[in-house]
Amino acid sequence: MKLSVIGTGYLGATHAAAMAEIGHEVVGIDVDAAKIESLRGGTVPFHEPGLPELLAKGLAGGRLRFTTDFAAAADCVVHFVCVGTPQRKGENAADLTYVDAAVAALIEHLPVGSLVVGKSTVPVGTAERLAGLVEAAGSDLAWNPEFLREGKAVQDTLRPDRIVMGVTGERAEKLLRDVYEPIVSLGTPVIVTDLPTSELVKVSANAFLATKISFINAIAEVCEVVGADVTMVAEAIGHDARIGHRFLGAGLGFGGGCLPKDIRAFMARAEELGVDQALNFLREVDAINVRRRARTVDLAREMCGGSLAGARVGVLGAAFKPDSDDIRDSPALDVALAVQQAGAAVRVYDPYAMDNARISFPTLAYAASATAACHDADVVLHLTEWAEFREMEPSVLSEVVRGRNIVDARNALDRERWTADGWIHRSLGRRSI
Amino acid sequence: MTHTLSVIGTGYLGAVHAACMTQMGHTVVAVDTDADKVAGLAAGRAPLFEPGLDELLAATLATGRLTFTTDVSAVADCDVHFICVGTPQRRGEYAADTRYVFAALEAIAPHLRAGSLVVGKSTVPVGTAHALTELLRELTGRRLAGAAARLAWNPEFLREGFAIKDTMSPDRLVYGVEGDAKEADIALLDEVYAVPLAAGTPRLVVDLPTAELVKVAANAFLATKISFINAMAEVCEAAGADVVHLADAIGMDDRIGRKFLGAGIGFGGGCLPKDIRAFMARAGELGADQALTFLREVDAINDRRRVRMVDMAREQCGGTLRHKRVAVLGAAFKPDSDDVRNSPALDIAAAAQQAGATVVIHDPKAIPAARLARPTLTYAEAVEDALTGADVVLHLTEWSDYRDLDPARLTALVASPSIIDGRNSLDPAVWRAAGWVYRALGRPHA
Numbered sequence: 001m002k003l004s005v006i007g008t009g010y011l012g013a014t015h016a017a018a019m020a021e022i023g024h025e026v027v028g029i030d031v032d033a034a035k036i037e038s039l040r041g042g043t044v045p046f047h048e049p050g051l052p053e054l055l056a057k058g059l060a061g062g063r064l065r066f067t068t069d070f071a072a073a074a075d076c077v078v079h080f081v082c083v084g085t086p087q088r089k090g091e092n093a094a095d096l097t098y099v100d101a102a103v104a105a106l107i108e109h110l111p112v113g114s115l116v117v118g119k120s121t122v123p124v125g126t127a128e129r130l131a132g133l134v135e136a137a138g139s140d141l142a143w144n145p146e147f148l149r150e151g152k153a154v155q156d157t158l159r160p161d162r163i164v165m166g167v168t169g170e171r172a173e174k175l176l177r178d179v180y181e182p183i184v185s186l187g188t189p190v191i192v193t194d195l196p197t198s199e200l201v202k203v204s205a206n207a208f209l210a211t212k213i214s215f216i217n218a219i220a221e222v223c224e225v226v227g228a229d230v231t232m233v234a235e236a237i238g239h240d241a242r243i244g245h246r247f248l249g250a251g252l253g254f255g256g257g258c259l260p261k262d263i264r265a266f267m268a269r270a271e272e273l274g275v276d277q278a279l280n281f282l283r284e285v286d287a288i289n290v291r292r293r294a295r296t297v298d299l300a301r302e303m304c305g306g307s308l309a310g311a312r313v314g315v316l317g318a319a320f321k322p323d324s325d326d327i328r329d330s331p332a333l334d335v336a337l338a339v340q341q342a343g344a345a346v347r348v349y350d351p352y353a354m355d356n357a358r359i360s361f362p363t364l365a366y367a368a369s370a371t372a373a374c375h376d377a378d379v380v381l382h383l384t385e386w387a388e389f390r391e392m393e394p395s396v397l398s399e400v401v402r403g404r405n406i407v408d409a410r411n412a413l414d415r416e417r418w419t420a421d422g423w424i425h426r427s428l429g430r431r432s433i
Numbered sequence: 434m435t436h437t438l439s440v441i442g443t444g445y446l447g448a449v450h451a452a453c454m455t456q457m458g459h460t461v462v463a464v465d466t467d468a469d470k471v472a473g474l475a476a477g478r479a480p481l482f483e484p485g486l487d488e489l490l491a492a493t494l495a496t497g498r499l500t501f502t503t504d505v506s507a508v509a510d511c512d513v514h515f516i517c518v519g520t521p522q523r524r525g526e527y528a529a530d531t532r533y534v535f536a537a538l539e540a541i542a543p544h545l546r547a548g549s550l551v552v553g554k555s556t557v558p559v560g561t562a563h564a565l566t567e568l569l570r571e572l573t574g575r576r577l578a579g580a581a582a583r584l585a586w587n588p589e590f591l592r593e594g595f596a597i598k599d600t601m602s603p604d605r606l607v608y609g610v611e612g613d614a615k616e617a618d619i620a621l622l623d624e625v626y627a628v629p630l631a632a633g634t635p636r637l638v639v640d641l642p643t644a645e646l647v648k649v650a651a652n653a654f655l656a657t658k659i660s661f662i663n664a665m666a667e668v669c670e671a672a673g674a675d676v677v678h679l680a681d682a683i684g685m686d687d688r689i690g691r692k693f694l695g696a697g698i699g700f701g702g703g704c705l706p707k708d709i710r711a712f713m714a715r716a717g718e719l720g721a722d723q724a725l726t727f728l729r730e731v732d733a734i735n736d737r738r739r740v741r742m743v744d745m746a747r748e749q750c751g752g753t754l755r756h757k758r759v760a761v762l763g764a765a766f767k768p769d770s771d772d773v774r775n776s777p778a779l780d781i782a783a784a785a786q787q788a789g790a791t792v793v794i795h796d797p798k799a800i801p802a803a804r805l806a807r808p809t810l811t812y813a814e815a816v817e818d819a820l821t822g823a824d825v826v827l828h829l830t831e832w833s834d835y836r837d838l839d840p841a842r843l844t845a846l847v848a849s850p851s852i853i854d855g856r857n858s859l860d861p862a863v864w865r866a867a868g869w870v871y872r873a874l875g876r877p878h879a
């Protein structure tokens with residue numbers, strides 16, 4: 001089939017390449033000329049394992065192309081809207097201007113009888129509103145929320161947990177089933193539902209994940225007061241299949257371009273619908289998450305003898321999670337900045353995210369390696385659990401630091417090994433050994 | 434190696450634990466202060482409905498290795514003592530009432546032999562085990578000098594309705610142990626739990642506060658998961674979406690999981706509500722109340738679903754419940770149990786009656802318990818009797834009996850064929866095909 005993908009960021013670029021991979025003829029359209037130029041040349045403008053290979057394959061096979069010209073959508077049957085829906089400045093609500101602009105631009109070139117498929121994460125009710133516009137142009141609208149995780153985006157797109165189709169009629173369902181046939185035939189479950197449910201599935205899934213993370217971090221707060229060990233609590237409760245071990249890692253909490261903005265937009269939308277009390281708990285989820293960052297700064301301060309003024313702090317990690325160069329709302333950079341503001345000299349190292357970090361946080365200092373970042377440090381903060389840090393020999397840092405103090409804000413380092421090498425190891429939700 | 438064990442407190446937890454420990458080969462002395470309960474158990478009558486328990490009691494009593502008594506001195510020969518007494522919510526407060534746990538320890542202390550191990554199973558606020566350790570040292574230290582009795586915490590995770598299976602093959606065993614002899618305590622507990630351990634049950638060894646926290650954290654998570662999906666139901670009602678489809682879709686993510694995502698009238702029973710409140714109260718005492726503020730919302734969402742159910746009943750009755758007949762299916766807080774402690778079903782039935790309706794309640798097992806707890810409500814032994822002349826039927830406890838009902842056969846009984854499914858567990862298509870108006874929580878258009 002001939003498909004267009006509008007918006008070629010994390011989601012759109014991956015989706016376009018994956019759709020080409022399963023046999024479709026795909027044109028990716030974006031307003032950002034530099035991004036399109038880069039994708040055309042086979043360069044993925046962000047770090048995503050496996051995507052460069054998929055992109056190269058699609059370009060070489062001639063099934064995948066990129067343009068800034070919306071007219072290229074004119075001969076496509078199905079159009080995926082993948083543009084950003086960031087948090088509005090100074091507000092909790094989602095900014096829908098990009099979605100609205102993309103749909104408006106698309107409608108100009110929309111052949112009658114085609115299908116517009118929303119993939120962006122939007123407040124419930126958006127699809128119904130857009131459906132009116134699209135139907136007036138003689139086409140259908142469906143919503144097909146995306147659940148991919150950065151770092152695993154390719155695999156998540158080609159082998160998703162499920163495909164959710166929010167549709168208003170059988171024609172849309174049929175077209176979407178045709179698009180995803182190669183994936184569905186692998187046994188992927190399909191859930192067909194109405195438009196508002198499909199929108200809510202995405203935000204509620206993210207709300208649940210955020211809640212699960214903040215839940216265990218709340219337990220970590222209690223553990224810190226009573227001297228219990230949150231990693232053992234997580235291990236023990238995770239054996240219950242109704243709970244499960246996944247997403248029970250206590251630590252610095254969530255960040256990134258999705259979870260924080262999605263739960264805030266969800267609260268804002270609930271308020272508009274007059275059911276704000278339903279989501280009051282998300283306010284707590286957000287607050288717990290933010291408090292963990294403050295706690296990490298406090299631990300750093302304690303390890304520096306009560307004041308960060310004049311201290312040297314080595315920061316390991318800038319991305320909001322490992323295997324990604326995404327630094328949107330990154331807890332690591334938030335902590336680095338707070339520590340710097342408290343008077344410390346901070347140096348940050350991250351295997352992939354430094355370029356992005358430099359652009360967004362030019363006032364922080366960056367180093368080319370973990371050892372360079374930790375040179376003469378009084379305390380080392382482990383803030384993003386890259387394998388490089390988890391597998392690091394403590395002795396490598398022992399030689400360069402001024403004080404063997406480490407805060408493992410991700411509970412991901414082997415603390416026996418660090419302690420054995422003479423380090424004072426502190427973490428969130430656990431007593432030190 | 435088998436042991437001689439005592440079980441103090443023979444309620445839901447203790448009765449099941451005593452029978453299962455006997456089944457695993459141990460000799461068990463079970464003690465309760467409630468003489469009626471003890472007499473019943475000794476005669477093979479479980480004081481509660483739990484699938485399989487009557488049979489297990491009969492089989493284990495027949496071995497001669499299980500005895501029930503009110504005489505606490507009978508524990509003198511035991512190596513291990515399980516404390517299984519209640520820890521209810523204090524009246525007018527959120528905190529747990531731990532006085533029965535302290536009383537049980539004081540009662541057995543004079544009879545403890547040197548080197549014996551007291552094992553707490555009740556759900557207690559974090560810090561209780563340390564206080565009990567102190568008390569145990571005070572009470573037995575002088576008498577048993579050198580080989581003082583010790584304390585461990587081994588929280589229980591059984592679910593009513595699955596209590597025997599959960600005890601015989603639990604998801605995991607948690608040992609909270611501390612002190613110089615903790616290796617010996619672990620070894621002793623391993624012998625007690627040899628059967629489930631041999632079957633591969635994971636075992637975690639932790640300190641006392643962590644063991645206490647595991648239990649309340651698990652219940653807090655489960656309550657949070659239920660209230661999460663019920664909050665989504667509230668949003669679905671406002672946005673015209675379908676919470677059952679939503680739960681199916683998010684449940685396929687194995688970081689979430691479909692279990693405990695059933696939207697409906699929420700949780701009740703003798704554990705979840707009291708445990709999350711006690712957890713909040715304890716966090717407050719510790720100065721960490723903000724950590725658990727979210728549980729206040731979890732509790733509030735849960736309460737609101739009960740109110741919503743009554744509102745829907747009122748809507749179905751044309752705006753008022755006065756002089757209407759309401760049939761209630763279910764009294765127990767969950768199916769396969771006769772436990773009516775903090776039962777959402779009875780709460781809703783009482784509220785409907787308060788609003789002027791004539792309410793008749795049916796339950797396959799829980800009517801005796803419900804009659805005791807709510808004597809002013811009306812009960813029917815047969816579903817048909819409850820339904821006769823009803824203006825609306827409320828499905829409040831998802832017994833399989835109700836899923837198996839044939840709606841076509843019931844139409845003639847009721848005044849108006851209208852049902853509200855408070856558990857989202859009936860098949861809307863089947864009921865509608867039989868001419869019923871079917872409504873449910875969180876599915877305005879389903």
Ligand SMILES: NC(=O)c1ccc[n+]([C@@H]2O[C@H](COP(=O)([O-])OP(=O)(O)OC[C@H]3O[C@@H](n4cnc5c(N)ncnc54)[C@H](O)[C@@H]3O)[C@@H](O)[C@H]2O)c1
Nearest residue numbers: 007009010011030031032083084085098101102120121146
């Ligand atoms: N990143 C993820 O992991 C992820 C996962 C699931 C869902 N989502 C959702 O997908 C959407 C996109 O997220 P992202 O992370 O890919 O964002 P992004 O910022 O990386 O990409 C958005 C892209 O849209 C382009 N764009 C903006 N306006 C446009 C217009 N009018 N026409 C064409 N292109 C336009 C931008 O130039 C940019 O390249 C969001 O709603 C997000 O919540 C993201």
Ligand SMILES: NC(=O)c1ccc[n+]([C@@H]2O[C@H](COP(=O)([O-])OP(=O)(O)OC[C@H]3O[C@@H](n4cnc5c(N)ncnc54)[C@H](O)[C@@H]3O)[C@@H](O)[C@H]2O)c1
Nearest residue numbers: 442443444445446465466467518519520533537555556589
């Ligand atoms: N019921 C469950 O599903 C379940 C599951 C896990 C944990 N728990 C926890 O187990 C504990 C017991 O719960 P339950 O549901 O069995 O309560 P219950 O009220 O059914 O039983 C408690 C029993 O303890 C007895 N008792 C009170 N004081 C005593 C004393 N000094 N000596 C001897 N017996 C005494 C009472 O007479 C009663 O029979 C609670 O802490 C509860 O939170 C219960």
